[in-house]
Amino acid sequence: MTYSKGGRCLPSFTALATILGLALAPLVAATPAGAQDRTSVKIGYAVSKTGANAGGAAITTIPNYRLWLHDVEKNGGLELPDGSKLPIELVEYDDRSSAEEVVRAVERLAGQDQVDFILPPWGTGFNLAVAPLFDRYGYPQLAVSSVTDKAPQFVQRWPRSFWFLGGGSDYTGALASLLSAQVEAGTINNKVAMVSVADGFGIDLVSAARPAMAEAGMDVVLDRTYPVGTNDFTTLLNEAAASGADTFVSFSYPPDTFALTEQAQVADYNPKVLYLGVGAGFPPYGRKLGDKAEGIMTLGGIDAKNAQNMAYRERHKEVTGEYPDLWGSVITYASLQMLQEAIRRVGLDREAVSAELSGGTFQTVLGETKLQDNRLRDLWLVGQWQDGQLVGVAPADRPGASEVILPRQPWK
Amino acid sequence: MTLTTALIAGLVLGGTYALVAMGLTLQYGIARIMNLAYGDTIITAAFAAFILQGGLAVNPLLGLALVVPGGFLLSYLIYRLILSHLVARASDRGALEVDSILTTFGLLFVIQGVLLVLFGGNYTSYSFLNVAVDIMGAKVAANRLLALALALSIGLTLYLLLTRTRWGTALRAVAVAPQSAALVGIDVNRAAAFAFALGGGLAAAGGVVISMYQTFTATAGVVFTMKALIVVIMGGVGNLLGALCAGLLLGVVETLVSTYVDPGLTLAATYAIFLVVLLWRPQGLFGRVAR
Numbered sequence: 001m002t003y004s005k006g007g008r009c010l011p012s013f014t015a016l017a018t019i020l021g022l023a024l025a026p027l028v029a030a031t032p033a034g035a036q037d038r039t040s041v042k043i044g045y046a047v048s049k050t051g052a053n054a055g056g057a058a059i060t061t062i063p064n065y066r067l068w069l070h071d072v073e074k075n076g077g078l079e080l081p082d083g084s085k086l087p088i089e090l091v092e093y094d095d096r097s098s099a100e101e102v103v104r105a106v107e108r109l110a111g112q113d114q115v116d117f118i119l120p121p122w123g124t125g126f127n128l129a130v131a132p133l134f135d136r137y138g139y140p141q142l143a144v145s146s147v148t149d150k151a152p153q154f155v156q157r158w159p160r161s162f163w164f165l166g167g168g169s170d171y172t173g174a175l176a177s178l179l180s181a182q183v184e185a186g187t188i189n190n191k192v193a194m195v196s197v198a199d200g201f202g203i204d205l206v207s208a209a210r211p212a213m214a215e216a217g218m219d220v221v222l223d224r225t226y227p228v229g230t231n232d233f234t235t236l237l238n239e240a241a242a243s244g245a246d247t248f249v250s251f252s253y254p255p256d257t258f259a260l261t262e263q264a265q266v267a268d269y270n271p272k273v274l275y276l277g278v279g280a281g282f283p284p285y286g287r288k289l290g291d292k293a294e295g296i297m298t299l300g301g302i303d304a305k306n307a308q309n310m311a312y313r314e315r316h317k318e319v320t321g322e323y324p325d326l327w328g329s330v331i332t333y334a335s336l337q338m339l340q341e342a343i344r345r346v347g348l349d350r351e352a353v354s355a356e357l358s359g360g361t362f363q364t365v366l367g368e369t370k371l372q373d374n375r376l377r378d379l380w381l382v383g384q385w386q387d388g389q390l391v392g393v394a395p396a397d398r399p400g401a402s403e404v405i406l407p408r409q410p411w412k
Numbered sequence: 413m414t415l416t417t418a419l420i421a422g423l424v425l426g427g428t429y430a431l432v433a434m435g436l437t438l439q440y441g442i443a444r445i446m447n448l449a450y451g452d453t454i455i456t457a458a459f460a461a462f463i464l465q466g467g468l469a470v471n472p473l474l475g476l477a478l479v480v481p482g483g484f485l486l487s488y489l490i491y492r493l494i495l496s497h498l499v500a501r502a503s504d505r506g507a508l509e510v511d512s513i514l515t516t517f518g519l520l521f522v523i524q525g526v527l528l529v530l531f532g533g534n535y536t537s538y539s540f541l542n543v544a545v546d547i548m549g550a551k552v553a554a555n556r557l558l559a560l561a562l563a564l565s566i567g568l569t570l571y572l573l574l575t576r577t578r579w580g581t582a583l584r585a586v587a588v589a590p591q592s593a594a595l596v597g598i599d600v601n602r603a604a605a606f607a608f609a610l611g612g613g614l615a616a617a618g619g620v621v622i623s624m625y626q627t628f629t630a631t632a633g634v635v636f637t638m639k640a641l642i643v644v645i646m647g648g649v650g651n652l653l654g655a656l657c658a659g660l661l662l663g664v665v666e667t668l669v670s671t672y673v674d675p676g677l678t679l680a681a682t683y684a685i686f687l688v689v690l691l692w693r694p695q696g697l698f699g700r701v702a703r
Contacts, residue, residue, distance in 0.1 A: 048535065049528070049533060050524065050631050051631055054631050055533055055534060055535045057533065058533035058534045059535075062533075172657065224676070225675065225676045226670075226675040226676060227679040229635060230625050230678065230680075231627075232421070234667070235418065235670040235671045236670070236675055239419070253537050255535060255626070255627040258627045259626065262542050263541055265542060266543070267544070267551050282535075288539065401662070
């Protein structure tokens with residue numbers, strides 16, 4: 001039934017577009033691409049504006065693309081090495097949360113629209129789906145919203161791909177060592193109750209967490225998965241409460257994270273460590289819970305003393321109407337700043353831009369930013385809500401880290 | 413977790429399913445419209461409750477009194493302006509089913525598009541009545557309990573109305589034999605429009621209650637349509653009591669499987685019981701064999 005979504009006129013429209021494309025192709029190819037003849041820089045992206053991924057894309061990706069485009073426009077355009085500035089011409093597609101659609105859209109951006117740069121889609125799976133295309137057409141891929149332990153291999157395979165959010169074992173390793181330090185300090189027992197969503201993110205994280213917990217001497221007494229779309233967690237929470245674990249960990253998606261939070265309050269379930277998945281770093285989460293959020297931990301976090309980041313947060317609020325989330329958003333924006341700066345340094349040649357992204361040092365909203373082997377390694381791996389702010393608590397030796405406060409206070 | 417606790421948790425979960433499904437069974441069973449935009453009506457109501465609660469500080473319970481008539485009216489207009497034309501031109505039931513599926517499939521995207529423009533694709537949630545109520549040792553969220561209570565009271569009231577009143581008899585006559593119903597002086601079109609609108613009102617009630625405890629997005633409607641469809645078919649198309657029982661049954665099975673087997677298998681259990689019911693009684697638990 002899916003085909004009828006686009007209506008029956010789709011084949012004829014595609015045919016028409018193809019004919020037009022063929023007719024125009026020689027013209028486009030004949031145009032010299034020199035900066036002096038250009039009137040704009042074409043930037044394109046395909047992102048999930050509708051469908052199952054829309055919720056995530058609407059938090060981490062789309063607002064930052066909008067903010068960046070807004071900032072570039074205010075700046076008078078993208079600056080080139082000769083000091084001239086060109087406005088951005090935007091080509092935007094909705095991939096409707098379908099992997100086939102995102103591949104088709106990127107193919108179209110590269111082949112038909114012939115954009116100068118393509119911004120990545122939202123999600124680990126989607127970034128992997130389009131990586132071969134970015135590589136084939138020679139576009140640098142700033143894969144931000146993708147968590148994968150395989151990034152080093154991907155960099156080998158696709159040398160122009162850049163991975164900004166680390167891998168599952170980074171996050172779970174940091175969590176496990178944080179927990180074992182707390183066990184040593186006598187704050188908590190070494191038992192962990194762990195639940196995860198049976199989908200990409202949950203599977204990746206929990207498979208990384210199992211060995212990490214074992215290595216850190218933590219005893220996983222409950223390890224359960226649940227299907228996507230589950231909204232009743234009564235039984236899971238009851239089991240977790242009965243397991244005697246002081247630590248509750250969930251690798252969950254936003255709706256599950258919200259439901260778990262609500263239902264833990266109803267069940268008056270008070271583990272000493274409450275670590276929840278994606279969604280616990282969304283600003284409305286902290287706002288809605290108020291004092292009750294204190295002590296809840298999740299992936300990500302920020303350094304609340306970093307002035308650039310705090311200024312970015314205010315600007316994000318001003319332009320998009322909402323504060324950015326406290327994990328991927330700031331990194332998305334920083335990756336765009338890197339692209340902008342690389343273009344200013346070396347121009348619109350995609351090969352040169354890729355090389356600059358890979359080797360250069362940049363001033364971004366994260367502070368001084370430099371990739372290692374095409375990967376961003378300076379990340380906040382565990383964050384904790386403290387005084388209404390999700391602050392980074394691990395790695396503890398990173399400048400700007402806050403001290404973790406445990407045990408978490410019970411719900412009031 | 414004891415068996416009683418699991419059963420209570422299951423009934424409460426099933427209450428939500430039943431509440432969501434009863435409107436669809438009215439629309440499909442009596443008005444004969446397979447409404448694929450049903451879930452989007454629920455989401456629209458959820459957003460309406462969210463706005464009333466967040467923007468205007470209206471208690472969601474009071475919101476029910478505003479949103480439910482709104483859902484009724486909107487569905488009535490949709491039937492009168494769009495669907496009645498399909499009914500008028502359909503040669504038989506099969507043709508109407510195909511036409512209504514295609515039309516409401518389009519409607520789904522219209523509603524979704526409007527919601528996306530108005531609210532964006534973000535997750536939306538607020539919490540209301542998220543307090544524990546103790547029932548025989550089981551801690552149950554008051555908002556979910558409300559869903560169960562609403563499902564039971566609406567279901568039983570409508571059931572009594574349908575079986576005990578003249579008006580209800582007319583509606584059932586339309587459900588069973590629309591052609592013959594006209595012969596005995598029943599205004600079939602009016603009855604169908606009313607049933608469709610009533611279904612919309614029920615969907616709105618479901619939406620308001622669900623918004624109190626579940627996170628929703630502008631594009632989440634289809635999930636509700638699917639769940640409701642399973643419950644409707646299991647219970648027997650057009651049968652309110654069937655939808656009620658099937659919804660509760662589904663909730664209990666999911667909770668029991670999650671407690672005693674594995675939470676990962678709840679979805680599999682849903683479809684397994686759906687299959688079993690269809691094999692055993694293809695017409696649904698309470699359905700009559702089609703003539």
